[in-house]
Amino acid sequence: MSRPTERDRDATRARLLDAAAQVLSRKGYSDFGVNAVAREAGCDKVLIYRYFGGLEGLAQALGERLDVWLRLDLPLAPGGYGMVMGGLLGGYLQALRANGLVKRILAWELVDTGPTVRALGAAKSRAVSAWFQRARAQAAPPPADLDAPAINAILLAAAHHLALREDHDGTFAGLDLTQPDTWRRIETAMDLLIARAYPAAAEDRRHD
Amino acid sequence: MSRPTERDRDATRARLLDAAAQVLSRKGYSDFGVNAVAREAGCDKVLIYRYFGGLEGLAQALGERLDVWLRLDLPLAPGGYGMVMGGLLGGYLQALRANGLVKRILAWELVDTGPTVRALGAAKSRAVSAWFQRARAQAAPPPADLDAPAINAILLAAAHHLALREDHDGTFAGLDLTQPDTWRRIETAMDLLIARAYPAAAEDRRHD
């Protein structure tokens, strides 16, 4: 009846990639397999082997498309190091929360070390670090007396973990992550932590 | 040859619980099943159904033993709210890093919502929150002008995420989590964040 098969190799490849993203972001990594992806794409699983060399190759191709989905073209807020970092982290948190696929990959990385998730994680890590690199190049240098990498890693880890907990059971440490107001509180608290860790006075002195 | 079966129901129950903890903390949650646990315990899987009603009941019983493993009898550091929170968080981070089982469960919670992990997570959450409640009761109240729950949740989330990344690929945001020195830097940065978020001056004023 329906004619999903037009014998178009590129179209089928694209359908498989879309299906892989769908399965991964909706069902999670444990359901991410050749059977489920092929079922979602409406074609036979053998095509995954023919076109991608297997599930690992499909994940690799999916990772190479990640930079498209993780497009983080946030305008950089002007100001000192603390202001820039605050804007960066807030934007990243919002982008992450809205990106179910990236969240699934982040969670997957925490429970598996297989080649499939490695291919995905490497591609994602490349895209994100390039973005941070580019953003940092436009910002003022951090105060020399602080361990900025450690501080930023802590805040980034918090953003990751809270975003991951959000679409799991929606609670963390007594906070209700399903309420928008909770996220406003979190962003305010993050801004406060950053503002007090990177006081503006230390930065102003650099502007002399 | 070996006589592991002494027809002792309680001993077999305990063996199954130990085996469940072993499998979960060593192999991870994806290998956590009736077959693997029974194999580890050296008995038949049917006993899991007979004694625990299935894998879910076994996980429930395991969760009820979690308070034993998560024994956090850290002495509370004296001082203001910030000092107490800093000591609390540092101790929690160290205890968490040393506890592979709890880390596995935390990661499991991020990728699965099935009844088995829910039973575990609920029991763990109960134990941890009771401990935090008890610790907070002995500390000074937080500064009223700050959103202490949000700030603490951020730092706790960071501790969770960094601990989980440690025994995965050992890197996060450019930090090498396999180096003890990196963890010293992280603890120092956490202390700095807490100290500046909860300045001692605001607390001293409460002591009048």
Added chain:
DNA sequence: TACTGAAGTCACCGGTTAGTGACTTCAGGC
């Protein structure tokens, strides 16, 4: 028009899983 090769389908294989029924083995009460 006939052929060739690629696109796509189907059926199977071996392996693993959860779960169940039937069986044997033993210990304690009478």
Added chain:
DNA sequence: GCCTGAAGTCACTAACCGGTGACTTCAGTA
């Protein structure tokens, strides 16, 4: 000493997985 019931073992089913070989169907081309 026997008998009942529980502890433990074994074998099996049904369903799923990843992976593969054989097949059909179609499009472009000579």
